[in-house]
Amino acid sequence: MxxxxxxxxxxxxxxxxxxxxxxxxxxxxxxxxxxxxxxxxxxxxxxxxxxxxxxxxxxxxVGTPVVKSAKLYILKDKLTSFKMKDDERIPEMFHRLQEIVNDLNALGEKINDDDISHRFLMCLPPRFETLRLIIIRGELKQLTL
Incomplete structure (x- = not known):
């Protein structure tokens, strides 16, 4: 008790x-x-x-502290290795990224918008290079999801 x-x-x-x-x-x-x-x-x-x-x-x-720690480890690895799939559209990729971030937040791991925006932009395939450059040359710090 x-x-x-x-x-x-x-x-x-x-x-x-x-x-x-x-x-x-x-x-x-x-x-x-x-x-x-x-x-x-x-x-x-x-x-x-x-x-x-x-x-x-x-x-x-949520799990015990050991389970929570393991979940955090797995989710951080997913975020680090996150890439756009070949047959995926941008909204679908964004949704997958947002799910990882939401799961991390739910476990108490706070991720900055800057880091998420950076991860999102770096995951875009080469065919979106122009879009990436336009966004990066703008105010990337002010960019929100």
Missing amino acids: SKSDFVILDLDNLTNNDKANKQCNTMALNTIYNVIDSKVFEQIKDCERASEVWKRLKETY
């Missing part, structure tokens, strides 16, 4: 604090139940406290 958990010592004689904690827990559980699908519910239905549910969901979807 963590510091954020609560314990009700006497169910027959609830204090005002116990009532407030119980109500907050019920509200938090209901909120979580309303936003998850039935498959996810099956993973958490045995939890009685919202803090337990949150911990289980975090471990399932």
Whole structure:
């Protein structure tokens, strides 16, 4: 049990604090139940406290520190080696790049817009060299995704 958990010592004689904690827990559980699908519910239905549910969901979807570290390593490698595919259009490539960046951000790794813009421009194949030069000669620092 963590510091954020609560314990009700006497169910027959609830204090005002116990009532407030119980109500907050019920509200938090209901909120979580309303936003998850039935498959996810099956993973958490045995939890009685919202803090337990949150911990289980975090471990399932973010992972332990070791898993998180491995995910970061893989995503950083994907970003470093990112290239446009031969049969890919620019919007599709941009979407793939944005997914990697979003996943990195979700794991707490912040990527600067400058770095993403640079990666995007450097991934363009030679047929886009003129476009790349026009953008680079402009205000690249002011360029946003």
